[in-house]
Every structure is written in structure tokens, then in C-alpha cells.
Amino acid sequence: MLKITEIFHSLQGEAAQAGLPTVFVRLTGCPLRCTYCDSAYAFTGGDWMHMDDILQEIGRHGTRHVCVTGGEPLAQKRCGLLLSRLCDAGFSVSLETSGAVDIRQADERVIRVMDLKTPDSGESDRNRWDNLAALTPRDQVKFVLCSRGDYEWARDRVAEHALAERCEVLFSPAWGEVEATDLADWILADHLPVRFQVQLHKLLWGDVPGK
Numbered sequence: 459m460l461k462i463t464e465i466f467h468s469l470q471g472e473a474a475q476a477g478l479p480t481v482f483v484r485l486t487g488c489p490l491r492c493t494y495c496d497s498a499y500a501f502t503g504g505d506w507m508h509m510d511d512i513l514q515e516i517g518r519h520g521t522r523h524v525c526v527t528g529g530e531p532l533a534q535k536r537c538g539l540l541l542s543r544l545c546d547a548g549f550s551v552s553l554e555t556s557g558a559v560d561i562r563q564a565d566e567r568v569i570r571v572m573d574l575k576t577p578d579s580g581e582s583d584r585n586r587w588d589n590l591a592a593l594t595p596r597d598q599v600k601f602v603l604c605s606r607g608d609y610e611w612a613r614d615r616v617a618e619h620a621l622a623e624r625c626e627v628l629f630s631p632a633w634g635e636v637e638a639t640d641l642a643d644w645i646l647a648d649h650l651p652v653r654f655q656v657q658l659h660k661l662l663w664g665d666v667p668g669k
């Protein structure tokens with residue numbers, strides 16, 4: 459059993475899979491409280507669902523891509539089993555994780571999109587830096603940036619840990635905090651080896667649950 463906030467069909471709004479029709483499985487609960495969190499409705503509540511029922515509901519949408527998200531999905535012990543079951547069933551599976559939990563729990567077939575929390579998120583002391591050693595070229599590291607200070611911090615971490623040599627690195631403006639054009643200009647001025655992204659689903663539908 460896993461506690462689920464919602465299962466819905468939408469376009470992937472972020473990361474290298476942006477734009478692909480995807481089924482999202484949002485697991486309930488998160489031990490973090492980022493200042494910009496847009497998923498606070500997933501902190502509590504939710505419904506317990508059997509693994510088989512989750513897979514059946516996902517299959518009903520007829521989409522190849524599945525994104526397991528939260529909350530912090532890896533905070534639930536059986537998330538690793540769900541990820542493996544989805545891979546076994548032939549889905550292309552991605553996982554969105556805060557970076558505060560050991561990502562080795564996730565099946566190696568899964569694309570792990572791992573945040574590194576910046577100072578302005580209020581949760582940068584929760585980063586598990588030992589996760590970096592587990593990253594593969596299939597994975598992605600994402601920085602959500604709230605300010606120029608966050609940008610400089612992220613830029614320096616990319617260089618310090620040679621992140622762009624490990625996997626793809628994503629820089630994203632926190633919704634309503636940093637102008638997307640400013641971030642784009644900073645990345646170009648510094649010649650950073652990162653991918654700029656905006657949250658496509660918010661451009662299309664705004665900041666609403668289930669999209």
C-alpha cells in the first residue's frame with residue numbers, strides 16, 4: 459500500500475521529458491517545507507492504495523510515460539517497489555525527488571530528477587550530498603532559483619562538483635520569484651553548461667493542482 463494524493467494525466471512540465479504526455483502519481487507526504495512549494499496540498503491527506511490498483515489506474519490513461527512525484531515520494535518505504543513494478547510493466551519512468559533522501563532506493567532504470575535545494579528554498583541544509591555519487595548520465599539535477607544569490611550558489615555548486623559531467627543540469631526560475639529572462643541572460647553570460655527551463659504546465663494552466 460502507498461498513500462496517494464492524486465493520479466492524473468497531463469503534459470510533463472519540466473526536465474528533459476518536458477512536453478510529453480505523462481501520467482503523474484503524486485505520493486502523499488514530505489519532510490521538507492521549501493519556501494516556494496507548489497505541492498503543499500500533498501503534505502497530508504491522501505488515500506491508501508494497493509500497488510495493483512495504482513498500476514491499473516495508471517494503465518487506464520494509455521500513456522507510456524509515468525512520473526512519480528510528491529511531496530517527497532521516497533519518504534514512503536514502498537516507493538522503490540512501485541518504481542520497479544512500473545519499469546517491469548514497460549513504462550518509461552521518472553522520479554522527482556528533493557535530494558534529501560537516498561536516491562539509491564530507486565530502480566536504476568528510472569530517470570531520477572533530483573533537486574539540490576538552494577539557500578532561498580530554506581531547506582539547503584537537507585541536501586544529501588552523497589547522492590551525487592549515485593547519479594548517472596540518465597539522471598538530472600535540478601536547481602529551482604529564487605534570486606541572483608541562489609543563481610550564484612547553484613553556479614558554484616555545478617563547478618565544484620563537476621555536475622554537468624555527471625548528468626544533465628537544469629536551472630529553473632521559482633515561479634514568481636525570478637524573471638525567466640534574467641535567468642536566461644545570467645546563464646548565457648556565464649556560459650554555463652546547464653539547461654534553462656520554465657515550468658511548462660504553469661504557462662499553460664497556471665499554478666493549479668492536477669496539472
Ligand code: SF4
Pocket residue numbers: 488489490491492494495496497498528529530556
Ligand atoms: S521537497 Fe518538493 S514537495 Fe517537499 S516542500 Fe520542497 S517543493 Fe514542496
